[in-house]
Amino acid sequence: MRHLLSGLLGLTLFCTAACQSTETDQQQEGEASTPVTTVDTTPKQIMHLALTDTLPYPIVEDFDDLAPIFSRTDDKIYVINFWATWCAPCVEELPYFERLAEETNPEEVEIVMVSLDFRRDVRTKLWKFIKNRPFDLPVIALTDSKTNVWIDKVDPEWGGAIPITIVYHQDKRLFIAEQFANYEELATAVRSFQ
Amino acid sequence: MKIVSLLRSLAPMMALVALFSCQNATTENTDATATESTEAVSKTVSHTTEDADMTGVKVGDTAPAFNLKNIDGDMYSFDNIKDANGNTPKGYVVTFTCNTCPYAVMYEDRLIDLHNTLSPMGYPVVAIQPNDPEIKEGDNFANMQQRAEEKGFPFLYLMDEGQTVYPQYGASRTPEIYLVDADLVVRYHGAIDDNAQDAEAVTINYVEKAVEAINNGQEPNPADVKAVGCSIKAKKI
Structure with missing residues (x-):
């Protein structure tokens, strides 16, 4: 029900x-x-991050404030994608995440799109881009410039190129360092946790 | 998933290429073992990090050789690249970069400055464009020539024709630097400086710092710095 x-x-x-x-x-x-x-x-917040201004997504300046989204221990499957409006392959695969959001129950699968748009763009270009998407995915803008510190915290395997996607459920974790070629690839990755 | 598996299955091949090009002493037995273990990992769902860097070179490894066409039509390798004084370089700032990545574009002026500072000291920038121009038309040879002319690139801008070089280095993004010394050993890898988005706010120029360390007979520290960038666009198979 x-x-x-x-x-x-x-x-x-x-x-x-x-x-x-x-x-x-x-x-x-x-x-x-x-x-x-x-x-x-x-929503009033995205994951644990409260929305503090007029934007429908939080802007995180310190990676440590974002870090808890990678280690939740509840029963949900988390799908976390790093993307940016300037990244062509990221934008190409956005429809797959939008479809995933439509085809899964948000109580079971929680999707978070972490934007690495430039600091100067997060209140303008990013907002305009999101407004024009057909489906609202939860977005968090990360503007921490200390990439050398936080890239390894996301995954030591990650070299820093986007897109990447992390799918995890409690202790089980999948790091995908490439663009998805189609929706089925993403759906299969998520299904492997169900 | 397929892509990850594909990458994983390519990894041993790349590792083999790297091994054959740099370490002829390695036995075939060792290679075979490495191949098997990597394939085994590729079948598991949760990837461990131990298998992460099977491809490419790390700091301390020999830089893979290349012979690539510059925008002026001439072929360049470690054997014929000269510094600003026309001398055999003390090292090479091998930089994977391109026309179409906003991060690479943000670094164009800084790369020019870097070359103008370091080439007279014996460390010329050697830019290599690794993207498949069929995916990124903006990175084709004609567009490389045009961009170099617009910006007045003072450094070599080579096309990784057939995308044979960047996988041997293990480069994954643009821009990405490998500082190679006169003995062709990789001494520093990664970011150019500590602030991609704001040149004014840079506090550490990692490459200049690494060159200074090498000149002082020291190991660069840090020797490997990660940064955000655009994924290198590999030919679709």
Whole structure:
């Protein structure tokens, strides 16, 4: 029953998003002043990170504040993707994550898209890009410039190129250092945890 | 998944190439063992980090040789590259970079400065473009020539034709540096400096620091620094 409800909620959200995307730019610009529907659906936080300003995603300046998302011990499968609007292969594989969000139960599979967009772009270019996507994936913008420190904390195997994806469930963990060629590859990776 | 497995299965091949090119003394037996263990790992779901660096070279390893075409049409290798004074270099700042990656572009001016500083000291920048131009048209030979002219690149800008060189180095992103000394040993690997997004905010230029260490007869410290970059675009098989 709970699944059905969240499924329905997901469907409603999807429809809302789909309808919104067909609206004109003018209406989108007016979104901030008419938040009647968005108030109920916009999350107040992404994972443990509270939303503190007008953006629907947190901006994390210190990797240590993000670190807890890689070591949750509850029963969910976590899918964490590192991407950026400037990264062509990352944008190419976004639809696979959007589809995964549609086809899985958020109570079972939680997806987080960690953006490595440039500091100067996280309030402008990134926000504009996300607004124009058909489906709202949870995004966290990471702007910590101490890459040499935090890349190894994500995974010592990672050289720093994006995209990468981490799928984990408690102690079981998969590090995928390449773009997914298709949706099935991503779905298979997630299914291996179910 | 397929990609990971594919990479894993390529790893022993690359390792073999590296072994044959740098360490002729290694026996075939050792190679065979390495191949088997890597394949075994590729079948497991949770990857351990022990198998992570099967490909490419690390600091202390011999830099793989190359013979690549520069934007002026001439072929260049460690044998015929000269420094700013026309002398045999004391070392080479081998830099995998390209036209199309925003991170690489952010470093263009700094790479020019780096060459202008280090080449007179005997350490010329040798830029290598590793992306498959069929995937990234902006990185094809004509566009490399055009970008080099626009920016006035003072360094060699070589095309990794057929993408044979970057896998031997184990390069995974642009930009990525391998500082190679006169004995062709990799002495430093990784980032150019400690702030990609803001040249003004840089506090450490790792490459210049490493060259200084080598000149003083010391080991560069740090010798390996990770940074964010664009994945190298490998030919789709």
